Amino acid sequence: MTFLWQGLQQAWHLIATRDPYLWGLVDVTLRVCALSTGIAILVGIPIGLGIGLGRFRGRGVLVTLANAGLGLPPVIVGIVLAVLMFPQAPLGRFHLLFTLRGVYIAQTALAVPIIIALTISAVSDIAPGLIAQARAFGARRHRIALLALREARVGVMAAIIAAVGSGLSEVGAIAIVGGNAEYSTQTLATAALERVGAGRYADGIAIGILLIGLVLIVTALLTVLQFAGGQRRVGRSS
Amino acid sequence: MRAVLEVVDLEVRRDGRPVLDRLSLAVAPGEVVAVLGPNGAGKSTLLETVGGMLPAASGRVRVAGRVATVLQTPGLASRSVRANVDLAQAWFGVPRRQRRGRTEAALLALRADHLARRPAAALSGGERRRVHLARGVAVGADLLLLDEPFAGLDAETSRELVADTATTLREAASAVLVVLHDRADAWALADRVLVMMAGRIVADGAPDALMKAPPSAEIARFLGYDGEVRIGDDVVLTRPAHVRLDPGGELEGAVRSVVRLEDGARVEVATPRGTLFALHPDADLAPGEAVRVALVGGVRFPVAPGAGR
Numbered sequence: 001m002t003f004l005w006q007g008l009q010q011a012w013h014l015i016a017t018r019d020p021y022l023w024g025l026v027d028v029t030l031r032v033c034a035l036s037t038g039i040a041i042l043v044g045i046p047i048g049l050g051i052g053l054g055r056f057r058g059r060g061v062l063v064t065l066a067n068a069g070l071g072l073p074p075v076i077v078g079i080v081l082a083v084l085m086f087p088q089a090p091l092g093r094f095h096l097l098f099t100l101r102g103v104y105i106a107q108t109a110l111a112v113p114i115i116i117a118l119t120i121s122a123v124s125d126i127a128p129g130l131i132a133q134a135r136a137f138g139a140r141r142h143r144i145a146l147l148a149l150r151e152a153r154v155g156v157m158a159a160i161i162a163a164v165g166s167g168l169s170e171v172g173a174i175a176i177v178g179g180n181a182e183y184s185t186q187t188l189a190t191a192a193l194e195r196v197g198a199g200r201y202a203d204g205i206a207i208g209i210l211l212i213g214l215v216l217i218v219t220a221l222l223t224v225l226q227f228a229g230g231q232r233r234v235g236r237s238s
Numbered sequence: 239m240r241a242v243l244e245v246v247d248l249e250v251r252r253d254g255r256p257v258l259d260r261l262s263l264a265v266a267p268g269e270v271v272a273v274l275g276p277n278g279a280g281k282s283t284l285l286e287t288v289g290g291m292l293p294a295a296s297g298r299v300r301v302a303g304r305v306a307t308v309l310q311t312p313g314l315a316s317r318s319v320r321a322n323v324d325l326a327q328a329w330f331g332v333p334r335r336q337r338r339g340r341t342e343a344a345l346l347a348l349r350a351d352h353l354a355r356r357p358a359a360a361l362s363g364g365e366r367r368r369v370h371l372a373r374g375v376a377v378g379a380d381l382l383l384l385d386e387p388f389a390g391l392d393a394e395t396s397r398e399l400v401a402d403t404a405t406t407l408r409e410a411a412s413a414v415l416v417v418l419h420d421r422a423d424a425w426a427l428a429d430r431v432l433v434m435m436a437g438r439i440v441a442d443g444a445p446d447a448l449m450k451a452p453p454s455a456e457i458a459r460f461l462g463y464d465g466e467v468r469i470g471d472d473v474v475l476t477r478p479a480h481v482r483l484d485p486g487g488e489l490e491g492a493v494r495s496v497v498r499l500e501d502g503a504r505v506e507v508a509t510p511r512g513t514l515f516a517l518h519p520d521a522d523l524a525p526g527e528a529v530r531v532a533l534v535g536g537v538r539f540p541v542a543p544g545a546g547r
Contacts, residue, residue, distance in 0.1 A: 128311055132313065133309050136291060136308070138306070139329035143328065
């Protein structure tokens with residue numbers, strides 16, 4: 001309990017003194033989360049809609065692969081990417097290893113499958129017959145995609161929240177690819193891991209408390225959006 | 239006058255099995271054509287193919303203008319009723335400035351205007367069907383296809399909706415092709431009835447003419463000719479309206495069963511020549527009671543070769 005109490009005290013101290021190191025961690029964490037989630041939304045939602053709404057051979061295999069992507073072990077993703085980023089490896093000429101750009105790529109690789117798999121799941125819950133009826137009235141693809149997105153918005157927002165949660169709290173892949181370098185590629189989660197590894201449990205708990213606070217604030221905002229959006233849209237057509 | 243829909247020698251297969259077999263038909267402007275048939279006859283497949291949702295194996299489908307299909311399942315978006323009808327028009331490509339007026343007219347025609355602001359999720363089954371039909375009316379297609387638009391409704395709700403739809407359909411599109419499960423709905427809605435069996439059209443005509451003179455015994459039975467007696471070398475098929483319990487009737491028989499109705503009873507009579515069904519004003523008959531029966535109508539077909547007595 002002493003560690004926890006000390007951790008709380010240190011967390012308060014870090015916040016109250018506006019510690020530059022802490023705010024650097026918050027900055028990197030938010031950038032990694034925002035960029036990876038943003039790219040995952042741009043890439044993953046269209047793919048998720050395509051698979052979820054599609055009627056083509058091999059769709060079942062793609063759904064299974066997408067679901068398997070949810071369970072990707074971050075450490076393995078980190079190792080594979082790090083190996084690919086070695087100087088002699090295919091991505092070596094881009095000098096990504098131990099850089100923030102490499103961290104963005106690693107976290108995006110983890111976020112995209114989350115968005116794809118949960119978007120497919122959200123789309124499958126749309127009212128029976130609605131998409132078929134839109135097709136029967138001659139709706140073009142972009143209108144069907146827009147319809148599906150609106151109808152499945154609660155589920156799609158859940159996918160985004162899951163990706164954001166992963167982006168804020170990911171450790172394994174980011175530490176391996178980014179090298180967990182202070183003032184450079186270190187995030188709140190990897191900093192907490194480093195403190196605990198060094199036996200500085202109170203520091204680790206302090207950073208962990210701040211990380212949990214950040215996760216709560218961000219997900220609370222997204223949850224408000226998730227349900228408020230649905231209420232506003234009743235009564236509007238596209 | 240040029241047909242709105244022309245189908246020539248259409249063949250459609252599902253999983254390699256022929257579902258439509260060299261089917262041909264034409265629908266003229268202004269016609270409301272009902273398609274009837276037993277389960278598996280290919281009715282919905284015909285609609286899906288004409289609507290462009292299913293490819294043809296061979297043959298030709300030509301629609302003069304644009305076609306819209308109202309599917310059997312009334313899938314509504316989780317928005318207001320008005321937004322749903324607007325949305326259907328957006329899918330169909332109706333210009334935005336025309337949508338609101340068409341929505342109001344369609345909802346009014348189907349007596350759903352009072353639902354306009356209500357969320358679709360709050361509608362009853364009958365209300366959902368009304369809104370679903372209103373979407374089809376609002377898009378203003380040249381050919382409107384309806385797949386069992388009254389499926390799953392209770393008798394009273396269905397009766398009300400059929401009455402409202404009957405007056406609306408003729409203004410909804412240049413021509414309408416509607417698949418129905420209930421024969422009575424076809425008689426209420428259509429100018430012309432097609433009967434499909436095993437992927438082919440086996441009867442085609444005005445409802446009254448078809449009912450008075452079905453082209454075969456099989457079609458007569460499908461159209462509700464449930465009584466059957468053999469007279470000479472012919473089989474006579476009857477509907478309950480063709481059979482009267484009459485002490486002076488030409489056939490003797492015995493009551494086999496009595497089913498009470500709101501206005502009397504439906505009586506099954508076994509005669510030495512076959513079984514007949516009659517409507518009787520009273521339910522005062524008992525099984526086994528001897529009766530005489532007069533035939534006041536029915537259709538006559540030669541007994542099929544090899545049929546037993």
